[in-house]
Amino acid sequence: MATKPSPAMRRYLIRLTTCMTLFVFLxxxxxxxxxxxxxxxxxxxxxxxxxxxxxxxxFWTIFRLLEEETDEYIRHMLVRQSLFATAFCLSIMTVxxxxxxxxxxxxxxxxxxxxxxxxxxxxVGGMVNGLAMxxxxxxxxxxxxx
Amino acid sequence: MNNRLRVxxxxxxxxxxxxxxxxxxxxxxxxxxxxxxxxxxLPLAFTIADVFGLPIEAIFLREGTxx
Numbered sequence: 001m002a003t004k005p006s007p008a009m010r011r012y013l014i015r016l017t018t019c020m021t022l023f024v025f026l027x028x029x030x031x032x033x034x035x036x037x038x039x040x041x042x043x044x045x046x047x048x049x050x051x052x053x054x055x056x057x058x059f060w061t062i063f064r065l066l067e068e069e070t071d072e073y074i075r076h077m078l079v080r081q082s083l084f085a086t087a088f089c090l091s092i093m094t095v096x097x098x099x100x101x102x103x104x105x106x107x108x109x110x111x112x113x114x115x116x117x118x119x120x121x122x123x124v125g126g127m128v129n130g131l132a133m134x135x136x137x138x139x140x141x142x143x144x145x146x
Numbered sequence: 147m148n149n150r151l152r153v154x155x156x157x158x159x160x161x162x163x164x165x166x167x168x169x170x171x172x173x174x175x176x177x178x179x180x181x182x183x184x185x186x187x188l189p190l191a192f193t194i195a196d197v198f199g200l201p202i203e204a205i206f207l208r209e210g211t212x213x
Binding site for chain 1: 162170171172173174175177178179180181183184186187190
């Protein structure tokens with residue numbers, strides 16, 4: 001059964017969409033800038049950091065969601081999801097680092113850094129949460145129908 | 147922690163959504179508490195007790211206590 005998102009979740013979705021839209025714009029804009037008119041010095045630092053800012057904004061939106069969600073069980077599930085994402089990201093990065101230390105794999109992450117892995121982990125955690133909650137509700141609907 | 151939420155809800159003829167609306171939480175919360183997958187905080191336990199007009203100990207039972 002589909003449930004209506006809470007006000008906190010709606011605010012989170014708006015903030016997330018804003019951050020992601022900004023990220024897509026900045027990643028292309030800054031890429032274009034470095035290809036066609038590469039900045040130097042402090043400007044290069046500032047421009048290179050720009051696409052990271054919406055990612056930091058995304059972390060902020062997640063922490064705001066944890067603060068603003070009034071349903072304690074949903075908050076509990078979100079915390080579990082975030083912890084899963086952290087464990088997922090740290091595990092892969094740790095293994096990757098050791099592989100790099102012994103030159104088994106090439107250095108660098110080809111742009112797929114810690115934040116990317118953390119969001120993959122958050123997505124997997126969200127799917128696990130969603131499936132578990134859907135299964136529980138479906139079981140109850142069956143029992144109530146009997 | 148065991149609880150009698152499901153029985154009490156059935157006695158009142160409420161669905162999980164009905165109870166969730168009265169408590170101001172999601173249906174998933176009611177479901178998780180009923181199934182014993184999640185123990186509510188003390189404030190939520192008090193709200194549940196208020197909704198049923200019962201003391202907390204008449205709804206939530208220690209592990210191993212027969213319902």
